[in-house]
Structures are given as structure tokens and as C-alpha cells.
Amino acid sequence: GAGVSQTPSNKVTEKGKYVELRCDPISGHTALYWYRQSLGQGPEFLIYFQGTGAADDSGLPNDRFFAVRPEGSVSTLKIQRTERGDSAVYLCASSLTRAGEVNEQFFGPGTRLTVL
């Protein structure tokens, strides 16, 4: 595809349930980021992949959050035992890297997660 896509666009779930959010990055982009954004705030960094490996997962808030990128392309963010405070828009972005430097990020439209 031409851009970063994320599915689903909206997800409503009940407290305590498990959810998976998917990100399809731009083909050939080695770097992939997950963020979450609450209303009126900037994106909050969650995790960064370089290829298949998580280069930095320091932004994951706790062990209920986990992300994978098994083939270095599509990534899935997994949230266990969801809580109401997890409600936010989850953004994915991909980027090329040159000499280890991350350049322009291309963002997807986001998945709006609502935990009731």
C-alpha cells in the first residue's frame, strides 16, 4: 500500500479483555514505532522496532503491553487485561533509517481503543 495502515480503526472492549492492534508499515521501512495519544496530548512513545527486534521498549507502561514484529514488516500491539486507562488512540509509524539515524516518520491513521 501507499501508506501505513492500521486495523481496526476503532475497537471497543470491556475491562479485563485482551486486544490486538495491527500495523502495516510502508514496504521497505525497517523502523516501526508504536505510540499512544490521549486527547489534547502529544503522542507518547511505546516501543520501537528495527527490523524484527524491539530496539527500545522502554515506553511500554507495564507488562500487560507487548508488541511483536516477527517478519520485520507487520507489527501487532497486544494488550492484556485491558483497563479503562488504556483508552486512547494508538498510532503506528514507520521510517527509513540511514546510518542509524531515524528520519521522517510516516504515521498511520491510528486505532481508537475504548475500554468500557
Place this chain on the structure above:
Amino acid sequence: SQQGEEDPQALSIQEGENATMNCSYKTSINNLQWYRQNSGRGLVHLILIRSNEREKHSGRLRVTLDTSKKSSSLLITASRAADTASYFCAGWGYGQNFVFGPGTRLSVLP
């Protein structure tokens, strides 16, 4: 905690006027990037400035970077109603992944 901080938090101007937004950061960076987000939509990259650059232009956008003060500014000249959006800065480098500030909400009135 967010290390990027934009100010002002909100800015309202008339079409045709210039808009200036500022950004401060706390750690050293390789580059700093500005993004725009229209209401309810994803972020769009505007411009990247590297730590060895002091000023950069792209169309109606002008970005400056002062690494000694750990600050950057974004100037939008001859603003249009379509420029109404939230603007974010984010620094990258030296082991610090993108840290976005809370953004500046710009309203351009026709």
C-alpha cells in the same frame, strides 16, 4: 515524562498573518522534527532539522534550531485556514527515541 515542550499551547491568528511556535527539549539530539495533526487524523511530517543546522526552509515553513538553548521555532508565513491544526516537535538521537511535546493548537481565522 515528555521532554519536548511546545509553546504557546494555543495560538489564534488571522489568515495572512505569520504564526510562530516554539519548542524546547531537554536532552541532546541528532535531529528535531516538526509534525502537523489535523483534528482526528494522523500526524504528517513537515520538516526535519539536524543538530548541525541552524535554519531550514520548506515552502512557507521556516525552522530554526539553537542547540545551545535546546530550542527550536517553527514559523508559518502567510497562514491559511487550512493551516489550522496541532503542531508537534519531536527530537531524536543519542539513545533517545522520539519524544513529542503536548503540541501547539493553531487556529487560523478566515
